[in-house]
Every structure is written in structure tokens, then in C-alpha cells.
């Protein structure tokens with residue numbers, strides 16, 4: 001059964017090694033920063049560490065190009081990358097204990113993009129989408145759309161091993177790409193699935209819906225999209241903002 005256009009509930013450290021090589025064109029990983037960030041009932045320091053070398057090596061085996069937002073605390077734990085993009089967030093008010101560094105964040109690039117990426121920075125305000133309010137720290141949808149548009153073509157597939165509120169999946173879906181998300185928290189996984197079910201299908205200028213996007217959207221209207229993962233016992237509401 002295809003995993004495309006599904007969000008699995010599970011530990012990416014267990015699921016990634018089961019995936020075939022080169023099955024995605026792009027991987028985007030936004031792992032916890034492990035800085036004590038408040039997720040409501042726990043902090044990100046309570047989450048098991050995903051070893052950076054393991055994460056990057058596994059994603060490079062699975063995908064042509066890998067993008068990672070490492071945060072600063074563990075930035076230097078990551079293997080040497082091929083390129084660094086800057087996510088600019090000028091309205092950010094966060095203050096780092098390191099002495100600033102709150103108006104941009106690095107996006108590490110592993111692998112060579114298949115097409116020219118004409119700029120190495122993108123500005124996206126940190127504000128969240130209304131439909132991601134259940135998550136403590138979603139990335140901006142506009143940032144993910146910019147990355148996916150620049151690093152993939154329509155009908156290609158994107159994997160996010162720590163998919164959280166499903167921002168990567170929503171961006172991919174709306175751009176006519178396939179997605180596969182992995183999220184360890186059952187409540188977040190279920191809420192992100194609901195977010196995807198409520199997302200608009202892609203409205204492409206040329207030729208209307210791509211076939212894959214149209215198929216995915218039709219399937220989402222008929223039944224649960226999601227073949228992998230457990231059903232959560234309960235779905236809790238909004239968490240704290242970052």
C-alpha cells in the first residue's frame with residue numbers, strides 16, 4: 001500500500017530504516033530543538049534525541065535532497081552540509097541565550113538541487129496558520145511552500161520525518177506534490193490528518209489538478225487517507241505558542 005499522501009504515527013527512528021532508497025525527491029526535517037521549549041504537557045527536552053548523523057544519513061538514503069532546520073543548540077552536531085539557506089523572520093521577538101540570533105534561522109541543504117535555486121534566503125513571518133493552532137511550534141506555510149516549489153517539481157514526493165502539525169504535508173498537497181509525514185505524538189498526528197483533510201486541493205494554473213493530486217483529494221473525501229499508525233485515544237486541543 002502506498003504511503004503517499006499519508007501521515008504515519010510513529011517514531012521516525014524506527015520507520016525511516018524501513019523505507020526504500022531514493023523513494024522521495026525531497027526530505028524536509030524540522031526536529032525538536034531540545035531547548036526546553038514548552039509543548040504543553042511536556043517540553044522538547046522530554047523527547048528522545050534523534051541523532052543528527054542518523055537522521056541526515058537516513059534521509060539522504062531515502063531522498064535526493066534533504067533540508068533540515070536544526071535550530072542553533074544542535075547546529076554544530078549536524079554533518080557538514082552542501083549549502084545553507086536563511087529563513088528570515090524579522091518580526092521575531094524571541095531572544096537566544098547565545099546573544100541574539102532571533103531574526104533568522106539556518107536551513108541546511110544536503111545534496112544538489114535538480115534545478116536552479118535563485119536565492120539563498122526567504123522571509124516568512126513566524127505567525128501560524130489558524131488550522132495549526134493545536135501545535136506548539138509549526139513552521140510558516142509560506143516557508144514550506146517556497147522550499148518545496150524551489151526543490152521539487154509537481155507530482156514529485158516529499159517526506160517529513162517529524163511532521164508536527166503537517167505544514168510540510170499541506171504545502172506539498174497544495175502544490176500538487178505527494179507527501180508522507182511521520183509524527184510520534186498520536187494526538188498531534190490525528191489533528192494533522194484532520195488539517196490535511198480540510199486543506200484545499202491544489203489549484204494549478206496549467207491543466208487543473210495533477211492526476212496524483214486529484215486522486216489524493218478524491219481518496220481523502222472517501223475515507224481516511226492514512227493507512228499507517230495508531231488511532232489516538234483522545235484528541236486534545238491547542239497547545240502553547242512558540
Ligand SMILES: C[S@@+](CC[C@H](N)C(=O)[O-])C[C@H]1O[C@@H](n2cnc3c(N)ncnc32)[C@H](O)[C@@H]1O
Pocket residue numbers: 010011012013030031032033047048050132135137138139140161162163164165166167168182183184185188
Ligand atoms: C519542531 S516540531 C515540527 C513542526 C512542524 N514542522 C510543523 O510545521 O508543524 C517537531 C515534531 O517532531 C515530533 N517528534 C519528536 N520526536 C519524534 C520522533 N522520534 N519521530 C517522529 N516525530 C517526532 C514532535 O512531536 C513534534 O511534533
